[in-house]
Amino acid sequence: MSSENTLDDENTFKILIATDIHLGFMEKDAIRGNDSFVTFDEILKCAKENEVDLLLLGGDLFHDNKPSRRTLHSCMELLRKYCMGDHPIHFEILSDQAVNFGFGKFPWVNYQDENLNISIPVFSVHGNHDDPTGADALCALDILSCAGLVNHFGRSMSIEKIDISPILLQKGSTKIALYGIGSIPDERLYRMFVNKQVTMLRPKEDEDSWFNMFVIHQNRSKHGATNYIPEQFLDDFLDLVVWGHEHECKIAPERNEQQLFYITQPGSSVVTSLSPGEAVKKHVGLLRVKGKKMNLQKIALQTVRQFFIEDLVLGDHTDLFNPDNPKVIQKIEAFCIEKIESMLDIAERERLGNPLQPEKPLIRLRVDYSGGFEPFNALRFSQKFVDRVANPKDIVHFFRHREQKDRKDNEPINFDGLVTRTSSEGTTLRVEDLVKQYFETAEKNVQLSLLTEQGMGKAVQEFVDKEERDAIEELVKFQLEKTQRFLKERHIDAVEDKIDEEVRRFRESKKDTVEEEEDVREALNRAKAHRSQGDGSTSFMDDIDILEEPNAEDSDDSITPPPSRGRGRARGGQRSTTRGTSRRGRGASGSTESKTSGRGRSHKNPVISPTKNVSIMDAFRTSSQRSTRTPAPKNIAPEIVIDDDSDDDVSFVKPGKVEQRSLSLSSISSSRRGSQGQSQSSRGVCFDDDDDEDEFDPFKSSGNANRRGRR
DSSP states (O other), X not given: OHHHHHHOSTTOEEEEXXXXXXXXXXXXXXXXXXXXXXXXXXXXXXXXXXXXXXXXXXXXXXXXXXOOHHHHHHHHHHHHHXXXXXXXXXOEEOSOHHHHTTTSSSOSOGGGOTTOOBSSOXXXXXXXSSOOBTTTTBOHHHHHHHXXXXXXXXXXXXXXXXXXXXXXXXXTTEEEEEEEXXXXXXXXXXXXXXXXXXXXXXXXXXGGGSEEEEEEESOOSOOSSSSSOOGXXXXXXOSEEEEESOOSOEEEEEEETTTTEEEEEOOOSSOOSOSGGGGSXXXXXXXXXXXXXXXXXXXXXXXXXXXXXXXXEGGGOTTTOOTTOTTHHHHHHHHXXXXXXXXXXXXXXXXXXXXXXXXXXXXXXXXXXXTTOOOOOHHHHHGXXXXXXXXXXXXXXXXXXXOHHHHHHTTTTOOHHHHHHHHOSSOOOOXXXXXXXXXXXXXXXXXXXXXXXXXXXXXXXXXXXXXXXTHHHHHXXXXXXXXXXXXXXHTOOSOHHHXXXXXXXXXXXHTTXXXXXXXXXXXXXXXXXXXXXXXXXXXXXXXXHHHHHHHHTGGGTTTOOOOOSSOOOOBTTEEOOSXXXXXXXXXXXXXXXXXXXXXXXXXXXXXXXXXXXXXXXXXXXXXXXXXXXXXXXXXXXXXHHHHHTOSSSHHHHTTTTTTTOOOOHHHHHHHHTSOHHHHHHHHHHHHHHHHHTGGGXXXXXXXXXXXXXXX
C-alpha cells in the first residue's frame, strides 16, 4: 500500500476500469432480477471511495438495445447519486471536444457544463448490446449523454474508413491519449483493418510523452476466420488496451510480445451465461498512471452472485455405472445429487465472510452421457433444489460427444457438427449465421435469387434483436427496386432467361462488398423514415376524411347514416366500407351506387403495389409497356401511397382479392386508360364483385367480424 500512496499525487491519474455491466439482465426474474443493479452500485461506490479522476467503461452498460424504463431509471438514479457533487476535477482536456463528442447536441465533456455539477466523469464506448440503431443512429448511451451523466465517445458513422481521434487528458505532468472505438461487426472491422482503413491519429507535439490507452469492444478469442480482431492488428505505439466484450475476467495486464503493449480484460460484472469463463471471480481495476508508468490494482467485487460449474463424464466412472444395469439412471441421479450438494457446501463456506453476496448461488453440472447412457428428467431433478439455488430450471445440462469410430462409419450423414455445436456452452449461434447456413443447405427451389444471404441475415437479426418490424420488408422492397433500375439501365430484352441471368450476375457482384452493407443500412433507414412519415400522413388524412365524407354523400342523405370515422357499421340493410370508400346499400338505386362508388374509388383504390405482389418479369414487362403510353394514370399515385399508410384499412383493402383473381400490372393499367365515366363504372363493377362474393372473401368476413365485435 505504501507504493500506492506515493503514486497518489497531483501528477497521477486514478482511473476505475469496468466493462460489460449488462444492466437489466434478467430483470424480470424474481431471484436474479436485481443482480446487475446491485453490482453497478458497488462499482460506483468503489469509484467514489477511491476518489478516482474518472470512470472508464468498456461497453455493454445495458443488456438490451432498448432498455426498459425501470433499467434506465435505475441507471440514471445511481449515476446521479455517485457521480454528481462538489468534488473538484483535477484534470483537463486538451483535444478538440467537438471532434471527440461531436455526435450529440452538447459537444463538450459533462463536467465543463455550467449547468451540471459533476464529481466523477464517466467515459464509455458502446457495446454490441447497446449499439446505435435506427435512422438517427441513437443508443441508450446517447440518452445518458444528453442528460449529462455519461460522456459517450468512440462513435464512427462510416463503414468504409475509421479515423480514431483521441481524447487528450492532462493532470499535472501526466498526459493520456484515450482512444476508443465502439462495437462494430467483427467481420467488417476485420476487413477494414486488413485494408488499412483504420487510422489512429496521434498528437503532433511530443508523441513520446503521451500514455496511449485504447478501449475496444470486440471478440478477442477466435470464433471464426474473420469473426474476431487479432491483437496484432492494433498499433504498436499503444501502451495499454482495455478489452471489452469478453466476459472472462483476465484483468491482470498481459504483455503482447509482438506489439509490445499490455492488454487488460476486466470481464463482465454479472453472470450472463452458465459457462466456465463466467465462473472466474469478478473484478474491476483501479489504474494509476504517472508519466509513462502504470499500476493496475485488482478490486474484487463482493456483490456478484456465486457461480460454480463442474463437468461429469459418465464414461470415466465405469466402476460405478454400467449402461446395461436397469437401475443405472437412479445411480447416476444419486451421484449428481452428491456433486451438487458438494458445490452448495463450498458456496455456503465462502459466503460466511461476505454478507453482501446474494444468498442463493448459481449451480451448473454438465453431464456427458456418451457411451450408451440415458439422461434422466432434468426438470424433475431440479425441483429438489428449488429453494437453494438461483437457477433451478437449468442446474443439469446433458450433452454427448460422438465417438471417433462412429464418425467414420457415418461420414456421409455427418451429424458430428450438429452434436458438437449444441453441446458447447461457450459457443453462441448468431441469427445471421443461422440464416446463411439455412440457405446454403436448402434446396434449389427455396434458394435466394434476389437477396444475398448476408443481407437477409442482417435484416433478420435487426428484426429479432432490435425489434425492427419493417426491416425485412424494406430490404426486399429496396433490393427489388434497385434490381429493376439495374435491368432498365441495361436495356435487357423481356425474356425470362436473360432477366434471370442478369439478376443472378447482379446479385453475385454485390456479395461481401461495401455496397451490400450500404444497402442493408439504407433499407433500415427507410423503414424508420417510412414509419415516421406514415404516422404523420395518417393523422393528416383522418382530418381530410372528416371534412370530405359528408360532401361525398350529400346526394344520398335519405338512405345513408352520418359518416363514421374509419369504421362503418351495417344497419338497416346497408353496409359501410372502410374509411374513405362509399357506402353501398343493397336497396339503393343504381345511379346513386355508381356515383358514390366512383367517389370512394378515387379516394381508396386497392391497387396492388408492384413491389409487393408482382414478380420481376411482370414489373419489367409493364415498365417497358408504360414507356410508350401517356402518363395520365399517375394522378392516382399520391392517394395510393397515403392508403398504404392507413393502419385501419390494411386488413380489408390491401389484399385486393389476390387469391381469387390474379391481377397483373398490364390489366390494371389498361383499365385505367378508359374515360372518366367508364373508369367509374368499371371500378364500381370491381366493388360489386366484392359485394356479391362478400361471404366467400376471408378478408371481408374478418373485417365484418371485427366490426361486430366493436359494437
